Amino acid sequence: MHRKQLIVLLAFAFIFSFCKTPAPHPNAHSSKERLALADTLEQLLQFNLVDTWYPAAIDTEFGGYLSTFNAQFKPIGNQDKMIVSQARHLWNNARASQHWPTEKKYQSFARHGFAFLKDKMWDAENGGFFWQVERSGKPRGDSSKTAYGNAFGLYAVSAYYQVSKDPAALVLAKKSFNWLEQHSHDPIHKGYYQHLDKTGKIQPRLKTTPSTAELGYKDQNSSIHLLEAFTDLYQIWPDPLVKTRLEEMIYLIRDKMVNDKGNLILFFQPDWTPVSFRDSSRASIRQHHNLDHISWGHDIETAYLLMEASHVVGWKNDTTTWRIAKKMTDQCLTLGWDDRVGGFYGEGYFFKEDAGNITVTQDTKNWWTQAEALNTLLIMTDLYPNDPLDYYGKFKKEWQYINSYLIDHQYGEWYDSGLDRDPRSVERNKGHIWKAGYHQYRSLENCIKHLKAQK
Template sequence: MIKLTEEIQQHLEQKILPFWMKLKDEQHGGFYGEVDYNLNIHKRADKGGIATARFLWTFSAAYRVTGKEEYLEHAHHLYQFLRDKLYDHKHLGIYWIVNYQGQPRDTRKHVYAQSFAIYALSEYYRVTKSEEALQLANEIYQLNEEKGYDEENRAYCEEFDQSWNPISNEMLSENGVVAEITMNTHIHVLEAYTNLYKANPTDELKQRLIDLLEVHYERIYNKDTKFLGVFFDKQWNSLVDMKSFGHDIEASWLMDETIKVIGLEDEKLDQMVLDIAYNIAGYAMQEDGSLINEQVDDQYDKTRIWWVQAEAMVGYLNAFQHTQDPIFKRLIENLWNYIKEHIVDKRENGEWYWSIEPNGNPTERTIGEPWKTSYHNSRFCLEFIERMNKQ
């Protein structure tokens, strides 16, 4: 595993991060918003709130793990753009989208986006000790709790207009339903609050994390099938028979990270983490080493999406560290070989393709855009480096 991790670190530092660093917008701030399939940079493309937060997290974490100053310089640059352009100083919270100059384009507020801002700002604080950044992270946390949390249903709401009036959840719904509660938002609230706890542990935040873990176990996780539900109505009724394999394996290690960070001892949660990992390993992994996307009713989407492969790498590493079961080591090795052979864009100046179609061809889709950034694959690399360094 050490040799594999050395290869992964080289890939991070020589392939992934240099690709994104070229997008630094020195004139208007942040990173350029789009790289098309032919690797053309669109300097006037919109810039996403989630994307900017994910870039800020990436370069803050890359500096924390590697100590390389060039990553910290990019983190400073991204922090300034998020603070000055993406934060709504009148109504509070992070905008969904701004234009290339940093002017508001889509002013809706989403709990998912706010959570990524908390995630990024807390990581930036961890490496800079900027009290301003921590204060902003805590302000958004309080906003999430005051505006975004439904105490009666123990659920985080989804989408709001600029002034924080609830609106239909268009941005995180799909498959013909509009969901009032989503698994996706809840796992990323958990992720964000866990990172905020690393930066600034408080008893209040610890209790929120315990409550969130219980909600995942009681409401989102299906104890019979070992899958997570995806879309729910306001009463936590599932809206569609859907299995999202990438989200499940991602959630398994994110929940485990929370359990470790807050020092929680709970056998049923520990078992859930491993049951999810074993379930996805047995149900959705393919002979070529890859993990397919999802299943709706009896229909499989066998697209191999970039982030799904990245999260599976971490999920199986986490499961291997818990169990030492060689099945997880084998899955990691086969998946990494698949990523190198198919997902990595071997063109000069390329990064990772969005996905590989079931026929084996790359999907001709943008390489960089509001939903595809440095976050998933950089994080998988950084998790391997950090976990192996601790051994």
């Protein structure tokens, strides 16, 4: 099934399952307004985002994509290549070649990126995608691997096969899934180990491992992106084991990783015991903040990923997943939303002595959180049009925030952080190995299709 069909079916499934001819919301929105916004987003998606990156990022000398660009979007630095950003660039172009099928350049850019993933990022000797290579494709350092990196490789290759039908892409997708199954999957406690050496051996947590290190833990971030990858893979290869693992990840994320408040727990012992510093001193909590905090961006992104996965795997009337997704979205709006100008803060924490009140520990507003929120808020708008939280009003305010404080209308792309809280973001690199346009692409394309389909 093509992603366009999926978006439409997912949206209508939500509406038919939950909406019983409700009375008009006082902030009800018109078809004209939605279509006008869809046209605006369409222009920004292509000309501000995609055409800013490509062909500027096409590495014609060594293959693959350049990722580091300065504030004026000029390439800088050594341009080492990480699997995550290389995969995201490939995914962007695969999606763009579907979204604009008459624009043959995107098919060419996708084919170019796939060749680099297949020939340079994939370890021909040990299997798995390298975490990072030099610009030329030569592996760096110890050539370690992660479940997170391999998830993105699988995600991109699956998207590329969907549009190209290149048999080499399907072969690589199957090899990637099977490599994760053999080396990273935990047959006892389920889920996947994140850290692996170059041969695929799991790297355990040792007594000498620093308390602030992630090594040896299972985590939500690799898990949600494995869910994302398996969702795409199942659409091109509906293998029974792929379905089993996709369902396994839905259950783990929805039922173990999401806590009672609707936040994702970030790290776990191999048996899924949460890693928590809540009973430690305030100083210790801050020292270990990378392991234990609320990340509203991951929460609101995962709300969407769970709903998408549930739909693709074929769970009908899945009220449990929708309920959890709504709970995750609502706590983001209740705890992490800046109602004055819009936008979601980065991180927070429930310090024990604060009697259940949230403390915002990072009040800047990163680009990817705002992108993911835009998509999820629009889904919630059409699923719960009369909700007192007024999802459509929040969606419009989020869009206004993005347009005013994140989109660079002069040089293209988005700043890495909203200018209202972080004005120096205008001076920082517009692209780097962790910022490759993927969050914005997915959000804008999904929003365009929802806005056009619903009214």
